[in-house]
Amino acid sequence: MDRLVYTAMTGAKHAQLRQATVSHNLANATTTGFRSELAAFRAVPVVGGNGLPTRAFVVEQSTGSDMRSGPLQHTGNDMDVAVDGEGWIAVQTASGEAYTRNGELAADSTGLLKTRTGQIVVGESGPLTVPENTRVSIAPDGTVSGAALDNPTQRVEIGKIKLVNPPTAQLEKGNDGLFRLRNGQTAQADETVRLVSGAVEGSNVNAVEELVSMISAQRHYDLQLKMISNADQNARSAAQLISLNG
Structure with missing residues (x-):
């Protein structure tokens, strides 16, 4: 027994x-x-x-x-992006750099570009700050541009979102739902990763x-x-x- x-x-x-x-x-x-x-x-x-x-x-x-990728959901919001195929968006957390597929982005009260869940979006040259009264657009390669509301024809490059694509075997999921490299290092930017603007990726x-x-x-x-x-x-x-x- x-x-x-x-x-x-x-x-x-x-x-x-x-x-x-x-x-x-x-x-x-x-x-x-x-x-x-x-x-x-x-x-x-x-x-x-x-x-x-x-x-x-x-x-x-x-x-x-x-x-596996989730379904693409078009929102029409210029600040929303979805990773097209493989790849990740780099974000900054209290414990270091992490990676997400959540492309719901917004600028906080100081203009700092963050995800809707509060993580700072990592730029290839540092954090991205959106000037006040600026309409933002995000290119497929992650380049963030802005145009003043009173002069929409003149666009200024704000920076470029860091996009990475490390091997999935090297990634592990944390309790916060974000992914990190198992060795604790940071992934290198990958120029082949592409974004779809005006859309987000749903859950898989x-x-x-x-x-x-x-x-x-x-x-x-x-x-x-x-x-x-x-x-x-x-x-x-x-x-x-x-x-x-x-």
Whole structure:
């Protein structure tokens, strides 16, 4: 019974953890530029005192993120951009440079160009500051230009957004939803990355697939609890038989 209970217990525990991953993905089904998280189960053998595996525990682990592009959503806002194909927008955080696909940009009260979630957009020559009363346009190569509202024909280059495209195997997702290089370094700008102005990239979460995964994880959890209940009934029956024979 000991082996059955502990094996089923770990299965139920990690089925709950998988539910948490699926729930997180569903909660971000409409989050701009979100990359869904992938999770998988694996068996971990437990070695007994004689050096042989006596049982196997179940462990749920994140295997990374789904790097497929999300759908393109046209907004008509000149400050919105979407990465066309592969690539990332560099942003500055308290812990250093990070990368995002969320191209909802805006200028704060000081004119500093930021994402809607508050990260400073990294320019190839430093932060980008938008002058007051300026209409901004962003070119496919990330060049940010502005024209005064009272003189729209005269445009001035403000700077260029840093766009990067490191190998996906070198990226890891943080708790804030941003990606960083595993080695802690910063990626080099990539001139081949292109932007689409007036649009944003939607989440790549497939809600139907996630709902199916949630149902599957719930059934897996129920099965593990049923195994624990059966083990308890078997133990009670065995105790009764022993007491009768005694």
